[in-house]
Amino acid sequence: MRPLIRLLLLCLTILLTTSPRGAVAPAASSPRSVIVFLPDDPTTPAMAAVAAGLKAAVQAGWPGLLTFHFESLDASWFSSPQYHERLRELYRLKYRGYRPDAIVALRSDVVGILLAVHRDLWPGVPLVFVAEDQRDLARLPRAPDLSGVWLDWEVHRTLELALQLLPRTRRVALLMGGSSWERSLYPAVDEALARFAGRLAIIDLRGLPLAELERRLAALPNDAIVFLHTLMADGEGRGIVGLELFRRLRANLHRPVFTVHGQALGHGIVGGAMVSYDRLGRDLGGMVLGWLRGAPPQPAVRAADVGELAFDARELARFRIPAARLPRSAAVLFREPSLWIRYRWQASVVLAVGALQAVLITMLLIEQQRRARAQAQAQRAELEARRMLSELAHLNRVAVAGQLGSSFAHELNQPLAAILNNARAARRLLDGPAPDVTEAQAALDDIAADDKRAAEVIQRMRGLLRRSEVRRERHDLSELARAVVRLLENDARLRGAALVLEPAPGPLPVRGDATLLQQVALNLITNALDAVAAVPQPRRRVTVRTARDGQRVTLLVEDSGRGSAEPDLERLFQPFFTTKPDGLGLGLSICRSIIEAHGGRLWAAPAPEGGLVMSCALPGDSKEERE
């Protein structure tokens, strides 16, 4: 154990004291410069990626100051020998006396243009180059200050991959520009395609004018794929920016596209064996850094370490290419994260909320169902109770009506008798030789009045006997009491009792069933009339009062009788409790049921003058102002 720790400490010490930064520190004191010669528009994705990768790699490895000069030669679009000569003159003029620490030249044609300048101005300055084809290297001189890489656009491998992914492919459309540099690449492409002879028919769209290209692309058959190479100029020599053009072409292109240019991935390309231009830049940067550090790259010329199998997941999905067909080393980019992955958090919340809601809704539904059932049950019970109450109330009214029968008969007989008398009298008055018309008319008027009176009596009787559904309507308690008092006035008179109504000033709105409420009053008053029969006539007095008591309205029936022999007044309200020889003992119990059904209270108390006072308190109908 102890020797191991000692070994680790030793290693750590060595590492700390021999860091490369410490080794190159003296060289870093003076600024270094690098001139980079780019063939084309430095803002195109491939160029920009190379330049950025290169710069980043050098800067990352070099501690001192660095200057980068970028020269773009526009070589794809301008390629005349005169132009190349003038360029060389320009550089000789521009960089006379300027000695960079490294030169980078991209692409074989650029290297070709620059070699003379390099020889003239900067002998001994390392030139790092990129050749697009190994074969181009043959044309390059062997010199100690030259080092570089060659690109391998793996057209063949890419097409093999395409066939592997889409086995039904029978044709390949070649999409490529028509610039002179590009034309110089055609043979290499043809060579690669030659290996597919018999397996793939070639639809050669290379160097076509734009319009035709678009048309041909749109009309591709279903067993075709597209191989995209460079797009620097169309068949008429017009300079084009490859990716921008491709994006436009892609809109009407319905077949899968493969390419070897990494920078195109993500723009509607299925994938391929790609050149990563960023990695190319870094590779070059590494070589430059080697030169700056005084350690020339070994070997001086090699293949660029830039290839990668890369695919666009969206395109794979679009053409229904199963992932299983991809080589294991392939990188799948632009993987469309599933909704679940992209919105995992939100989805979790939504799902949780949804689940919670579902549970809640279910609970509510169950609850509602239960409540509905309970409500229905309660409703049935209430209906039943109401029906029972209504029934009982009706029976009670019938009983009361029976008790009042002779009173009613008497009351009805009075107007009938008067009518008959008046009719006979009128007849006589008009019969004689000198008819007394005036008196006869008076008799007829009296007949009409008595007829009305009789009708009223019948009405009251009918009201009493009506077997009606329990209703909830707005009534004036005083009016209800008044009607009952009128109904019983005659009976009271015959019993020699004074029946007095003392109504509250103003209406006493109450919501309920008029028949039932009147029945309560009827019972209370007839009971009171029964009670006062026990005392001598002048003292027989029943007072009916209505009053407002805060939110409640009250009806009081006070009698001047002897009071109750039963000390517990609550017993009066028990069913079948009666003090009357022919009583059923149901009246007060029904009354209490009625009042309680109206949300009120009915109780008995001794009256100040010795009798009983029955009090009935009902909730007032507060909506009076709005109605």
Place this chain on the structure above:
Amino acid sequence: MTTPGAKIFIVDDDASVRRSLERLLRCAGYAVETFDTPRAFLAIARSLGAGCVVVDVRMPELSGLELQAGLAAAGCTLPLVFITGHGDVTESVKAMKGGAIDFLLKPVDDAQLLDAVGRALQRDARARATQTEREALAARLALLTPREREVCANVARGLLNKEIGFELGISEKTVKLHRARATEKLGVRSAVELSNLLAQLRHLGTN
């Protein structure tokens, strides 16, 4: 036969019934006076003249039957015609026993009512005539001396003068004298007439 100035007294607590009865009876030619409570009527019962009473059996304070009793107690002999809403046998029997003329069911047929009222007035008139007669007799009887009254009473019993004299312990001659004076005072000519008169008096309830 009705007494001139006879009136029909209507006692009913119901104003319209009262009025209709009054109208009916008036147009039948009767003089009518109405009372709305039995008490008001009873208060003046003693001073009432000839006529009859039409009364509702069922009234607060005092029923028709109670009124009947009250009138009798007050010595008022006015005949009563009862009107009732329902034919209560007990009530009607009581009323008739109390001397009611009729017990009519409401609504009352006018012919029945007028017939009852007519009978009531007749009875009242008859009663009043008998009363007048009895009063006249009583007045004449009042003129006799006690001895003359004793002699007359024995004459009416059919005793001879001699027997009366023996009975009273007086002479036959004295009996004759008393008898002559009494017949003169009473305006009778024979013992038969005298005896009839006395029988009549006895019948009217006066000794």
